[in-house]
Amino acid sequence: MPSFRHTPRSCRNWLSLTPIFLLLQVTSCFVKFCDAVKPSSSGKPTATASSTSNLNNVRVSSVPFASTSSPNTTQRKQRPKLPQEPRQVLQPPFPNGPCGGTVLEIDPEDTFGVDVNLANINVLGDLILMPRPIQIWLPPGYDDKPDVLGHPVLYVHDGQNAMEDAESWTGASWRLAGALTRLGDHELLQTERPLPIVVMIPSADGDLLPGIRRRHLEYGDINFPFSQAHADFVAETVKPLVDNRFHTNPSPNATFAIGSSLGGQASMHLLLRHADKFGGAACLSPAFGPAILDQVRNSGDSLRGKRIYLDIGGDQDEIRVPLIDVFDHLTPEHWWNPGYFWLDTQLQGQVTSMRQAMDQAGVRYKFRQYPGGRHNERAWAQRIHIPLKYLFGGTNLRSDVVDNK
Structure with a gap:
């Protein structure tokens, strides 16, 4: 029979106690760890001297676990700050007036x-272009913050309808x-540029x-x-x-035109x-003739x-246009203008033809459709921020705006 070496009884007794010692050691470390991160009576976490000398000399963080029994203002300030939402949601209605x-x-x-x-007005001016005053909107801070590059400029057709409700027809x-x-x-325009000057x-x-x-x-x-003279x-x-009169950036990349209905065609013509001289045009619910499509x-x-922006509304059986809108343009000063509630539907074909013409010419543009959108200032005021963001805010629009490229 082979002989086996037996472990002495004293050693066997010591080994039998080893798990107990290990358990006690782990328990001791755990208690010290809990003491190290235990909040003080003032609500602030405290680190004891042993918190840096135990656990293999690894410094224990003084930040408590996320699951706390009660909210604590001091603890919240120590947490990483998450991105915050804008102060207000950018959506219409926007403020009226010069703001x-x-x-x-x-x-x-x-x-x-x-x-x-x-009394005797120039005959040529009377026959071709009727003289009228032009309004200039200088943005807030225009006098206080001169910029080396100058302000971009937006030229608005039907300028009387652009800013003041009381002045619109x-x-x-x-x-x-x-x-x-x-x-x-909301810092949604190009931050390196000041707000644009508006020529109405x-x-x-x-x-x-x-x-x-x-x-x-x-x-x-x-x-x-x-139209050519204009x-x-x-x-x-x-x-x-x-x-010459104002602090502008005269380059084409900082000069744009905008208009609605026939004003959209005038902007594209310009x-x-x-x-x-011009770097882009925004055309809201535009009407296009055959000659401009051919060109x-x-x-x-x-x-x-x-930068070219097109949009169109109209009734597509998704949102019915209220008949009350018939009276939007029936005013004592403009009795000739019947309700334009139907016109965006009629203009959809012309906008499609313009898109096809630009596709054929290899021209990039942005397009968005508004089912049920009406043909009036109230409807355009609901989406005016979208072309403005495109002209002055960069190359991208919201994901539901179609880019032909």
Whole structure:
């Protein structure tokens, strides 16, 4: 029989006690650990001297576990700060009026060369472009924070409808200043640029001949002499005057036009005819004629690299347009204008044709559709911040805005 070496009884007794010693040691360490992180009576965590000399000399954090019995203001300040939401949700309705900015007026004598107070008005100006005052909105901080690059500039067609509800022909405006200042407060515009200066050019009122509206001529298709004269007037007369009088950035990349309905066509016309002076156009519920569609389709090279925004509303059986909207444009001053509640539906085909023309010419643009959107200032005020963010805030829009590229 082979002989086995037996462990002495004393050793066997010691080994039998080893688990007990280990358990006691672990318990002791655990108690010391708990004492090290135990909050004091003042609610602040305390670290004892043993907290740095035990546990293999690893310093124990003084921050308590996340599960605390009661909230503690001091403990919350020590936690990592999470990204916070904006102070207010950026959504309409936006504030009415200049919103802390300054509105100035340029006399018609400085632009049209005509004093409207005189009885004998220039015949050419009377026949081609009716003299009218132009308003300039200087954003808050314009005088206090001069910028080396100067302010970008936005030229607005139908400028009387842009900012003040009381001045709009429907009693509602785009609330443009409210949207711009709110975008600036939320830092959704390019932070290296100041807020833009807004040039509000009112549309011509009255008839050239019975039934022929002056506005329809000035904002008409690009082969109309009146629309060509208007585009040249904005680019060659108004823009140099604004750049000379105010602290602007005159480069095309900082100069844009915006308009709704026929004002959208006028904005696109301005961009096509003076691409060397303008960097983009926003067209809300635009109406496009065949001549401007042909020019974009056949010679759209000048639009490449520009910022172009299109949108359209209309009834698509998803949201029915209220019949009450018939009265939106029936005012004593503009009885000629029947309710435009239906017009966005009618214009959908023209917007589709413009998109196809730009696709054919290889022009990039942004497009968004608003089912049920009406053709009036109230509807445009609900979405005015979206084209403004695109023109002045960078290349991206919300995910539901279509980019053709």
